[in-house]
Amino acid sequence: MIARMDLFSDHAAATLCPIPIEDGELSFIQCLPLGLPADEVMARLLAETDWRAEHITVWGKRHAQPRLTAWHGEKAYRYSGMTLAPLPFTPLQLQLKRAVEQASGRRFNSVLLNYYRDERDSMGFHSDDEAELGPQPAIASLSFGAPRNFVLKHKRRPLTVKLALGGGSLLLMAGTLQQHWRHGINKQSRPCGPRLNLTFRNIC
Numbered sequence: 452m453i454a455r456m457d458l459f460s461d462h463a464a465a466t467l468c469p470i471p472i473e474d475g476e477l478s479f480i481q482c483l484p485l486g487l488p489a490d491e492v493m494a495r496l497l498a499e500t501d502w503r504a505e506h507i508t509v510w511g512k513r514h515a516q517p518r519l520t521a522w523h524g525e526k527a528y529r530y531s532g533m534t535l536a537p538l539p540f541t542p543l544q545l546q547l548k549r550a551v552e553q554a555s556g557r558r559f560n561s562v563l564l565n566y567y568r569d570e571r572d573s574m575g576f577h578s579d580d581e582a583e584l585g586p587q588p589a590i591a592s593l594s595f596g597a598p599r600n601f602v603l604k605h606k607r608r609p610l611t612v613k614l615a616l617g618g619g620s621l622l623l624m625a626g627t628l629q630q631h632w633r634h635g636i637n638k639q640s641r642p643c644g645p646r647l648n649l650t651f652r653n654i655c
């Protein structure tokens with residue numbers, strides 16, 4: 452009986468709740484069941500990942516990205532003038548991918564890992580709208596560690612949405628969201644610890 456109740460509550464916890472937003476789809480789970488504690492996942496991802504300081508070219512100038520990254524999965528990924536060759540999924544990434552696929556009902560073949568070392572690391576505003584993601588991509592964003600504000604800005608209207616993404620949370624972006632909105636993570640003045648974010652994607 453207890454086992455059945457546990458199963459039921461796990462299922463309830465794994466239901467994505469829609470976040471009302473114009474011109475796109477967003478849904479969220481505060482704490483995605485992963486089969487192991489989120490802080491253990493974070494420690495293993497930090498230790499097991501070959502973190503890279505990638506450079507990007509903006510208006511012809513090379514800049515180091517203000518965070519560390521890694522790209523795993525089945526396909527190469529091209530963005531901001533660079534091509535990321537994939538490393539194979541690790542067993543832990545496959546376990547996380549299964550949990551994310553079960554909760555979202557979507558399939559993914561790639562993951563971009565971002566490591567924000569402290570409050571000075573950030574991600575500039577962008578849309579994940581590369582052609583190889585398809586016309587209305589589903590992108591599943593799994594966070595670990597220090598909560599950071601994920602900010603969405605509408606491309607044509609004065610609309611801003613701010614979500615605090617805490618450790619263990621899953622945010623699904625879908626529908627026309629990438630067409631109409633940009634998103635990013637600002638640097639912040641308040642000191643904070645490290646954060647990891649994994650965006651699961653399907654590269655066509």
Ligand SMILES: O=C(O)CCC(=O)C(=O)O
Pocket residue numbers: 563565574579592601616634635636648650
């Ligand atoms: O760190 C985040 O929450 C955002 C990551 C993101 O937007 C991306 O990987 O494209």
Ligand SMILES: [Fe+2]
Pocket residue numbers: 577578579634
């Ligand atoms: Fe993104």
